[in-house]
Amino acid sequence: MSGMTGIVPILLTPFTDDGAIDETSLAREVEATLDTGVHGLGIAIGSEIFKLTPDERLSLLRQVARQVDGAVPLVMNTSAPGTDVAVRLSVDAAEAGATRLMIWPPDFFPTGPDSVIEHLSRIAAATGLPIVLQDVPQSPIPPSLALRIMQDVPSVDTIKVETQPNVEQVRAMVGAVGDSLTVLGGAGGGTLVEEYRRGARGTMPFASQAADFMAAWTALESGDVAAAEQIIETRILPVSRLGFQGRDLFYHVHKALLLRDGIFDTAHVRAPTHRPDDTTLAEIARLVARPELANPAKKG
Numbered sequence: 001m002s003g004m005t006g007i008v009p010i011l012l013t014p015f016t017d018d019g020a021i022d023e024t025s026l027a028r029e030v031e032a033t034l035d036t037g038v039h040g041l042g043i044a045i046g047s048e049i050f051k052l053t054p055d056e057r058l059s060l061l062r063q064v065a066r067q068v069d070g071a072v073p074l075v076m077n078t079s080a081p082g083t084d085v086a087v088r089l090s091v092d093a094a095e096a097g098a099t100r101l102m103i104w105p106p107d108f109f110p111t112g113p114d115s116v117i118e119h120l121s122r123i124a125a126a127t128g129l130p131i132v133l134q135d136v137p138q139s140p141i142p143p144s145l146a147l148r149i150m151q152d153v154p155s156v157d158t159i160k161v162e163t164q165p166n167v168e169q170v171r172a173m174v175g176a177v178g179d180s181l182t183v184l185g186g187a188g189g190g191t192l193v194e195e196y197r198r199g200a201r202g203t204m205p206f207a208s209q210a211a212d213f214m215a216a217w218t219a220l221e222s223g224d225v226a227a228a229e230q231i232i233e234t235r236i237l238p239v240s241r242l243g244f245q246g247r248d249l250f251y252h253v254h255k256a257l258l259l260r261d262g263i264f265d266t267a268h269v270r271a272p273t274h275r276p277d278d279t280t281l282a283e284i285a286r287l288v289a290r291p292e293l294a295n296p297a298k299k300g
Contacts, residue, residue: 003182006039065097143176174199
């Protein structure tokens with residue numbers, strides 16, 4: 001396999017209380033995530049990039065790229081509903097330091113497989129960067145289309161599967177593409193073990209739980225499935241269970257973890273967001289206070 005494998009967390013973007021990007025907190029997040037031994041870093045929807053101005057997107061990427069300094073692959077999501085827009089975003093990302101792109105097919109007006117291949121081909125030709133194809137609910141990629149893309153756009157060497165049911169989609173994708181396209185799981189990583197059994201070669205969780213995912217991945221790679229399952233059940237799923245209850249609650253939950261660990265100075269989520277009510281805020285507070293969920297790097 002030539003694609004990306006392992007644990008590639010998506011960074012959350014830290015903001016000050018007035019909504020500006022907090023560069024100091026971002027530097028702490030990148031350092032703490034790299035210290036866990038991750039196999040790459042990503043900037044994507046989990047980073048709230050759709051709420052950033054074009055200048056902010058590039059400023060964020062440049063800062064992360066300087067800090068990573070080539071130590072691991074740096075993935076930037078440059079998805080857009082228009083091909084010209086996606087090409088521009090991708091070229092800018094390449095110039096700012098991204099070493100990989102992540103893209104889902106245009107979703108505003110789906111126009112068929114041929115246009116998807118043209119879209120990706122133009123991005124590949126403009127940047128020369130390898131591409132992680134993103135299979136998302138708003139723009140699903142069936143295995144048959146993944147095969148066509150793989151054959152017609154050689155720069156696409158990895159696919160992140162996030163359509164439901166996730167585990168079955170991973171099984172079907174691996175069965176179709178074999179070793180020719182690296183398959184990653186998605187949707188928060190809660191089914192990492194099940195996806196791994198079916199041929200997934202990694203996942204892209206939130207950076208707030210990088211240490212937990214690295215521990216689970218190390219256990220899987222060493223053949224200790226029971227240990228991986230225990231980590232998922234006791235440390236990862238309690239967070240996912242609360243974070244994925246609806247709307248964009250996951251941002252508030254994962255930023256609360258980073259605030260608890262002293263990595264973020266605030267848990268501010270940029271507008272638009274659905275602000276948690278008092279009951280949910282109390283649930284988040286209880287979650288982050290649970291001693292068994294403490295950051296492993298902070299123990300001892």
